[in-house]
Amino acid sequence: MNPGSGTIAPHMARRGQLSQAPPELAVTGPFLRRRQRFVECMSWHRPGSWGTVWSMVRLLQIWFGPKRFEKGGAVYEKFGVDRFSRFLPFGYWTNRLIRALGAKNFRIINDESSAKIWVVFTMVVEFCHVVAFGLFAWFMVCDLLQADYAGAAWNGLLNLLVNVYPSMVQRYNRIRILQAFKLDLKEMQQWDIQM
Structure with a gap:
């Protein structure tokens, strides 16, 4: 894998998922792998984007929305x-x-x-x-x-x-x-x- 490409991260390849993180978060060490997992977790609903604000709004909708x-x-x-x-x-x-x-x-x-x-x-x-x-x-x-x-x-x-x-x-x-x-x-x- 090319470290600057950000195409498939090893931890995501094991799960059969493509990495959607930007190239500057390419896997080069354990800290960056954790950061990349966090970014992927926060942007799960909008592939290819960071989506942090969107995720927070979604969490608020889940908490405050009627059950x-x-x-x-x-x-x-x-x-x-x-x-x-x-x-x-x-x-x-x-x-x-x-x-x-x-x-x-x-x-x-x-x-x-x-x-x-x-x-x-x-x-x-x-x-x-x-x-x-x-x-x-x-x-x-x-x-x-x-x-x-x-x-x-x-x-x-x-x-x-x-x-x-x-x-x-x-x-x-x-x-x-x-x-x-x-x-x-x-x-x-x-x-x-x-x-």
């Missing part, structure tokens, strides 16, 4: 997420209060453009709650290791109320918005969002 068991939101309604969401910011009672204070036509989602903005907002908020869930879980583990069972129970309860349910609310809202406006996260890159 089969979530269709319709019935699973979240069984857990009481729809009732819990009424008391959150931008929930039913907050919207009702804003309308009572004088903004009679107040709506968070007015059209498809605001629905797309709100879908992205739910993704950001869910991500923040998932990160906070990890922190609270770490605090709970630390309390358990120190035999502070009351502290662990308190952190577990707080984690449930402050992170688990709000992230479920974001998923529930996103599913309902996607269904109501017939939006698809796979087409998210083509969304024309205007603030």
Whole structure:
């Protein structure tokens, strides 16, 4: 194999696959082989391209996209997420209060453009709650290791109320918005969002 050609890498030839990495990533050492595998992994869906940004968008679509068991939101309604969401910011009672204070036509989602903005907002908020869930879980583990069972129970309860349910609310809202406006996260890159 010509080291500068980048046509077939030995580790890919064993698997019967062609290397799509550019010539500057030709196999010349173990570090470059690992780097080439990473590039090929990240660009698996667009042969011949790096596709890193595209891969990140695809990973976001997989994480934030509706799963089969979530269709319709019935699973979240069984857990009481729809009732819990009424008391959150931008929930039913907050919207009702804003309308009572004088903004009679107040709506968070007015059209498809605001629905797309709100879908992205739910993704950001869910991500923040998932990160906070990890922190609270770490605090709970630390309390358990120190035999502070009351502290662990308190952190577990707080984690449930402050992170688990709000992230479920974001998923529930996103599913309902996607269904109501017939939006698809796979087409998210083509969304024309205007603030």
